[in-house]
Amino acid sequence: MNFTESTKKAFNAVADHLLQSLQTGEEANLNLHAEDTTFIRFNNNKVRQNTHVEQRSLGLLLQKNGKTANLSFSITGQVEEDKKRADHWLAEARKECDLLPEDPYQVALQNNGTSDSTITGHLLSEGELFKAITEPAQGSDLAGLYCAGALISANKNSKGQSHWFANESFFMDYSLYLGEKAVKGVYAGTAWNQADFAANLAQSKNQLALMDRPKKTLPPGAYRAYLAPGAVAELASMFYWGALSFNGYKQGTSAFMKLADKEKTLSPLFSMQENYKMGLIHQFNSLGELSPETLPLVSEGKLANFLISTRSAKEYSVTGNAADSSEAPRSLEILPGTLQKADILKELGTGLYLSNLHYLNWSDRMNARITGMTRYACFWVENGEIVAPIADMRFDESLFDCLGQNLVAVTDFQEVDPQVSTYESRSFGGKKIPGMLIKDFKFTL
Amino acid sequence: MNLTGSLNLNLHKTLSSFQDSVDWAQLRHVSEKTTYRTVRDEKPDRNHISFDHGIMVEVLVNGHFGYAGTSDLSDSGVKRAFSKAVAMAKQASSFKVHDFSVLQRPMAKGHYHSPVTRPMDSISAKEISDIFVDATRAMKVSDKIVSRSATAMIVETEFFSVSTSGSDVHQKFSIVSTDFSATAGANGDTQTRSDSGGLARCLQVGAEVFDRASILERSKKLAEESVELLSAENCPETAMNLLIAPDQMTLQVHESIGHPLEYDRILGDERNYAGWSFVKPDDFGKLRYGSNLMNVTFDPTIPDALASYAFDDSGNPAKKEFLIKDGLLVRGLGGLESQARLDLPGVANTRSSSWNRAPIDRMANINLEPGTSKLSEMIASTERGVFMMANKSWSIDDYRNKFQFGCEYAKLIENGKLTKTLKNPNYRGTTVNFWNSLKAVSENRETYGSPYCGKGEPNQVIRVGHTTPYCLFSNIEVFGA
Numbered sequence: 023m024n025f026t027e028s029t030k031k032a033f034n035a036v037a038d039h040l041l042q043s044l045q046t047g048e049e050a051n052l053n054l055h056a057e058d059t060t061f062i063r064f065n066n067n068k069v070r071q072n073t074h075v076e077q078r079s080l081g082l083l084l085q086k087n088g089k090t091a092n093l094s095f096s097i098t099g100q101v102e103e104d105k106k107r108a109d110h111w112l113a114e115a116r117k118e119c120d121l122l123p124e125d126p127y128q129v130a131l132q133n134n135g136t137s138d139s140t141i142t143g144h145l146l147s148e149g150e151l152f153k154a155i156t157e158p159a160q161g162s163d164l165a166g167l168y169c170a171g172a173l174i175s176a177n178k179n180s181k182g183q184s185h186w187f188a189n190e191s192f193f194m195d196y197s198l199y200l201g202e203k204a205v206k207g208v209y210a211g212t213a214w215n216q217a218d219f220a221a222n223l224a225q226s227k228n229q230l231a232l233m234d235r236p237k238k239t240l241p242p243g244a245y246r247a248y249l250a251p252g253a254v255a256e257l258a259s260m261f262y263w264g265a266l267s268f269n270g271y272k273q274g275t276s277a278f279m280k281l282a283d284k285e286k287t288l289s290p291l292f293s294m295q296e297n298y299k300m301g302l303i304h305q306f307n308s309l310g311e312l313s314p315e316t317l318p319l320v321s322e323g324k325l326a327n328f329l330i331s332t333r334s335a336k337e338y339s340v341t342g343n344a345a346d347s348s349e350a351p352r353s354l355e356i357l358p359g360t361l362q363k364a365d366i367l368k369e370l371g372t373g374l375y376l377s378n379l380h381y382l383n384w385s386d387r388m389n390a391r392i393t394g395m396t397r398y399a400c401f402w403v404e405n406g407e408i409v410a411p412i413a414d415m416r417f418d419e420s421l422f423d424c425l426g427q428n429l430v431a432v433t434d435f436q437e438v439d440p441q442v443s444t445y446e447s448r449s450f451g452g453k454k455i456p457g458m459l460i461k462d463f464k465f466t467l
Numbered sequence: 468m469n470l471t472g473s474l475n476l477n478l479h480k481t482l483s484s485f486q487d488s489v490d491w492a493q494l495r496h497v498s499e500k501t502t503y504r505t506v507r508d509e510k511p512d513r514n515h516i517s518f519d520h521g522i523m524v525e526v527l528v529n530g531h532f533g534y535a536g537t538s539d540l541s542d543s544g545v546k547r548a549f550s551k552a553v554a555m556a557k558q559a560s561s562f563k564v565h566d567f568s569v570l571q572r573p574m575a576k577g578h579y580h581s582p583v584t585r586p587m588d589s590i591s592a593k594e595i596s597d598i599f600v601d602a603t604r605a606m607k608v609s610d611k612i613v614s615r616s617a618t619a620m621i622v623e624t625e626f627f628s629v630s631t632s633g634s635d636v637h638q639k640f641s642i643v644s645t646d647f648s649a650t651a652g653a654n655g656d657t658q659t660r661s662d663s664g665g666l667a668r669c670l671q672v673g674a675e676v677f678d679r680a681s682i683l684e685r686s687k688k689l690a691e692e693s694v695e696l697l698s699a700e701n702c703p704e705t706a707m708n709l710l711i712a713p714d715q716m717t718l719q720v721h722e723s724i725g726h727p728l729e730y731d732r733i734l735g736d737e738r739n740y741a742g743w744s745f746v747k748p749d750d751f752g753k754l755r756y757g758s759n760l761m762n763v764t765f766d767p768t769i770p771d772a773l774a775s776y777a778f779d780d781s782g783n784p785a786k787k788e789f790l791i792k793d794g795l796l797v798r799g800l801g802g803l804e805s806q807a808r809l810d811l812p813g814v815a816n817t818r819s820s821s822w823n824r825a826p827i828d829r830m831a832n833i834n835l836e837p838g839t840s841k842l843s844e845m846i847a848s849t850e851r852g853v854f855m856m857a858n859k860s861w862s863i864d865d866y867r868n869k870f871q872f873g874c875e876y877a878k879l880i881e882n883g884k885l886t887k888t889l890k891n892p893n894y895r896g897t898t899v900n901f902w903n904s905l906k907a908v909s910e911n912r913e914t915y916g917s918p919y920c921g922k923g924e925p926n927q928v929i930r931v932g933h934t935t936p937y938c939l940f941s942n943i944e945v946f947g948a
Binding site: 060061062063065066068069073074075076077078079090092094095096097098100103111114118122125126127148149152166167169195196197202204272273274275279280283380381382383385386389391393394395397414416418443444445447466467 | 533552651740926
């Protein structure tokens with residue numbers, strides 16, 4: 023049995039044991055997160071560190087007498103040992119329930135059905151991966167992370183609900199350098215294709231060659247700017263910081279309060295939605311609830327929906343939409359427009375071509391104002407021609423301006439920005455994002 | 468289940484079965500219990516306990532370190548991890564970035580325990596919950612308050628490590644991070660005040676930190692300040708003197724000193740993720756980083772600071788070192804591997820977030836040494852300026868040069884006195900220019916930190932501490948919303 027098969031067998035056995043151990047009046051929800059991952063860190067096209075991680079963690083939510091205990095603990099994949107751990111932590115959860123006050127917004131568990139999806143990938147073997155990555159990058163100063171292996175998310179509850187989602191996947195998230203100038207590339211999927219990776223690298227090398235000119239330093243000010251999908255993806259990452267959370271709206275911390283209250287609008291050219299049809303992440307959340315296949319968030323510049331967890335729905339007496347407890351997007355898509363790739367530089371005319379942005383944060387949350395830096399392949403363009411790479415610039419700009427009246431056009435193509443986060447463990451997911459042409463994008467430093 | 472888990476691991480015995488097949492090996496066993504307690508608007512909001520438990524096998528083969536971590540602590544699980552680590556280290560050694568040796572893994576023997584006055588198991592979930600319910604009740608100072616919360620993150624960690632070079636280390640940490648915050652709203656504006664900025668109030672302590680009277684007093688005051696901010700003027704947009712409190716200096720030191728001095732950033736390891744540094748290897752001993760009032764240390768010996776420890780993950784004993792002396796850059800933040808690669812002296816900061824990550828260069832406790840000024844004198848000496856407190860926004864570039872930071876609360880200084888309250892205070896600048904504009908440093912210091920410093924590929928969140936005085940800077944660009 024491989025990792026995915028043995029983990030499934032062990033999870034089913036331990037989950038069934040735990041759910042059968044519940045006493046009258048107790049309900050429980052279980053979540054498994056497991057991975058078997060190879061991480062290779064590169065610098066200067068050489069291996070800096072290689073780490074293999076095999077880990078499994080089980081989450082237990084226990085409801086008893088109107089109280090809620092929430093625990094998670096490492097498990098081993100060895101059924102008998104894991105049953106012992108489950109017994110121990112179930113007892114701890116009962117103690118928690120005895121000590122804590124009643125939870126007025128407790129969500130009654132339900133049976134939200136069954137799903138079972140396992141995607142088998144074609145990944146590089148340990149014997150071939152070092153050569154497969156470094157050989158086509160020979161002569162380049164490559165830095166980055168290769169990450170590959172099995173990744174699993176599963177859920178069961180005491181109402182009979184059962185969900186399983188597993189895949190074998192990889193990403194190679196890298197940068198190529200020419201001194202201090204750099205370009206960014208990412209190659210991700212479930213089946214490694216050496217020719218595709220070589221082509222991805224070749225494209226990055228070509229882009230890097232464009233940067234072999236002296237940097238242009240621009241003074242602060244407002245510039246016409248094209249934000250490539252990678253740069254828009256960074257802007258969109260701020261939507262994960264509470265902007266779309268209904269709970270955040272009610273508690274006064276959502277950057278979209280003025281959009282929700284109709285004091286501000288965004289451009290009719292701007293629409294975004296949750297879209298699980300992209301297949302980047304499982305549709306069930308940590309309560310095993312199924313999110314709608316698609317959910318409009320902003321439609322033609324107007325707020326269509328906040329993300330509302332069932333817990334928030336109960337607290338505020340509204341209808342939820344199966345958002346997870348963080349009420350952040352899990353499968354975000356910004357819808358395309360009409361600007362064709364071939365017309366981007368011509369429509370930009372004179373201004374900035376920005377491939378990527380970096381280190382964003384709210385500078386004025388109530389006005390959806392964001393600061394951050396340009397990063398990687400960013401160019402000065404004159405009369406539709408790339409003239410020179412630019413020295414990094416700091417921007418400070420409100421989404422109500424740049425995605426509002428200053429949004430000139432949205433590209434007719436989108437790119438997938440795969441989730442490459444590996445904090446504590448690998449993550450599923452990603453975004454699908456177009457490029458955008460924006461006038462008067464404000465730079466301050 | 469205690470922190471070491473239910474399995475009876477014998478690290479020495481397991482290690483002895485491995486040592487003949489590699490040049491060097493280490494087993495690092497980590498167990499960590501993290502408890503979150505949050506009360507919002509007097510009701511339980513988040514009560515979560517996580518127990519993370521695993522082992523990292525580290526080997527040296529053909530001059531290259533290889534790592535394999537597993538949560539399967541059975542004999543077969545640890546042996547499987549060892550085989551993985553060896554096989555991958557052998558494969559990777561033909562592509563290695565540097566030829567390492569056992570010199571980068573000295574023998575270490577000893578133990579470390581956080582200084583705890585009152586053990587965490589002496590306070591119950593109910594007691595914490597009751598204090599927090601009262602804290603959020605104390606924040607109900609106005610009908611303009613729209614949200615009130617009280618949070619604690621309690622972390623109990625044990626590290627055991629043994630190595631074939633004879634190391635045997637046990638380190639045990641007790642960490643409590645707290646935050647109390649209130650959000651006020653009126654006329655389309657909302658303002659939040661927290662207890663020194665997010666979870667900046669984080670220390671190696673015990674249950675003594677849950678002091679009811681102090682928590683209630685602080686909670687009431689910050690709620691009052693959130694309401695006060697609603698009617699405050701915006702911070703002006705101009706260049707002026709800037710006085711910064713320790714709960715914002717923490718962030719300033721972290722971003723514009725700590726990160727740029729990390730050797731792995733200077734070496735380029737981190738370029739693809741968080742970036743690299745404006746500091747070059749030749750700058751050590753030559754670069755005037757700041758005014759001659761600037762003295763910065765790496766100090767893992769401050770008793771309650773978040774990143775105090777006895778040994779780093781390579782076995783290097785931790786001790787205080789000056790990084791910047793009288794404004795001159797003298798030393799960087801690199802562990803033994805980076806020191807070998809750069810041929811520069813460093814510090815004991817080879818650290819990993821847990822058993823499932825390989826250690827990298829991390830800043831630990833980075834502190835600004837005290838000056839000779841009194842805070843009252845610093846205010847009195849300022850004809851016109853802004854006094855900013857508590858971080859709420861941070862952003863700095865790849866090279867740790869162009870920064871922009873925002874605070875929760877500010878006071879205008881006019882003719883040597885604190886006058887109007889200002890909202891939405893922000894400032895921006897470039898690192899070396901900024902530190903060279905330092906013109907006064909207070910004699911008293913406060914200790915804060917962050918439990919959430921992100922870095923590395925694969926990503927790692929680690930704990931950092933910062934002990935800093937109040938600092939006065941001249942001619943800084945400030946602005947409001």
